[in-house]
Amino acid sequence: MINRSTKRVAARSLAFMAISLHQSTSSAFITPSTSSRVSSSKLNVIGEQASSIGPAQVLRDLKERLPQIQWLAEGDGSPANKIDIPDHVAQVLAQSEAPKRVAESEDRTERIRSRAKQASEDAMKLRGMLTGEDDAKAWWRSQRSVSEGGRAITKDDPLTVLVAGGGLAGLVVAAACHSKGMKVALFEQASSYAPYGGPIQIQSNALRALQQINPIIFEELVAAGTCTADRVSGLKIGYRKGNKLAGLYDAGDWLVRFDTVGPAMEAGLPA
Numbered sequence: 001m002i003n004r005s006t007k008r009v010a011a012r013s014l015a016f017m018a019i020s021l022h023q024s025t026s027s028a029f030i031t032p033s034t035s036s037r038v039s040s041s042k043l044n045v046i047g048e049q050a051s052s053i054g055p056a057q058v059l060r061d062l063k064e065r066l067p068q069i070q071w072l073a074e075g076d077g078s079p080a081n082k083i084d085i086p087d088h089v090a091q092v093l094a095q096s097e098a099p100k101r102v103a104e105s106e107d108r109t110e111r112i113r114s115r116a117k118q119a120s121e122d123a124m125k126l127r128g129m130l131t132g133e134d135d136a137k138a139w140w141r142s143q144r145s146v147s148e149g150g151r152a153i154t155k156d157d158p159l160t161v162l163v164a165g166g167g168l169a170g171l172v173v174a175a176a177c178h179s180k181g182m183k184v185a186l187f188e189q190a191s192s193y194a195p196y197g198g199p200i201q202i203q204s205n206a207l208r209a210l211q212q213i214n215p216i217i218f219e220e221l222v223a224a225g226t227c228t229a230d231r232v233s234g235l236k237i238g239y240r241k242g243n244k245l246a247g248l249y250d251a252g253d254w255l256v257r258f259d260t261v262g263p264a265m266e267a268g269l270p271a
Contacts, residue, residue, distance in 0.1 A: 072243040077250035089232055089259045098261055099227045115224050120193045127191070140185045158183050166190070168200065176213045201228060203260060204269035211270065222270070229261035 085093070092098060102108060130138055140162055153159050159182045163174045166188030174186045202210075202221065211218035234257035242248045249255065264270070 072245060073248075075244060075248055077240075077242075077248045077253045081249060081253040081255075083254075085232055086257065089262070092259065092262045092265070093230055095265070097265065099229045101227045101230050104226075112224060123193050138185070139183065155181065161185070163187065172210065172213065175217060179213050199226075204229075204264035204267070207270045218270075229259075229264065232257050232259050234258055 135141075139160065151157075159177075161174075161177045161182050161184045163170045163177075163184060163186040166174075166186055170186060170188070174184045178184045202225070207218065207221070210221065235255045237249050237251065237253055237255050239251050240249065
């Protein structure tokens with residue numbers, strides 16, 4: 001259950017979760033059908049392209065029937081797609097108010113790891129906050145009778161909320177409800193928080209939302225995180241593709257680029 005005495009603990013836990021958790025992905029395999037397009041690699045791994053109908057399939061079939069002209073696929077990709085920081089982004093980053101990345105060092109690494117360790121220890125302390133008789137008499141275990149049409153929500157008898165899961169989303173929901181005066185209980189099956197997977201990138205609009213929900217959470221996230229707004233985001237292609245008509249792309253070329261610091265600064269959001 002979140003109350004005023006655990007605000008700082010919850011904030012640290014959320015900051016730790018934001019820099020150490022990430023969602024795992026899963027794959028599903030199905031048996032190829034006769035209508036599917038199947039190819040086999042040198043590793044004897046069967047890949048399947050889902051069958052389709054309509055304009056997409058017509059265009060795909062037409063493309064396969066067209067004569068292949070080798071010289072169209074020859075040459076190098078556009079030099080513009082190899083530039084990591086375009087001029088317009090460099091101009092934004094050169095502004096005095098643009099965020100500056102803190103150089104990585106052993107001291108900074110140790111400081112971040114210490115904060116993560118402290119957040120994990122704080123979360124562990126919450127495990128015993130309700131035991132025995134206190135747990136048996138907890139407000140969420142008592143079924144209350146509410147007349148048809150609902151009940152009056154007051155400061156002394158606020159809306160009650162149960163949050164299942166103490167992950168990133170659950171912690172944010174609990175903090176948001178608590179900031180509005182609701183009585184919140186958060187349940188998590190894991191016995192402790194621990195680093196798992198890669199980092200999570202939090203964009204400026206999400207940071208502003210967290211700042212409005214709870215300034216302490218925002219401060220903890222900024223202190224624990226690393227500024228990435230001085231880099232360009234986007235998608236890179238991992239293989240050679242295209243032709244002289246549609247455009248050639250070498251492996252490692254940018255397919256699309258966008259900066260996050262420009263829009264953030266224009267909107268007055270934390271970058």
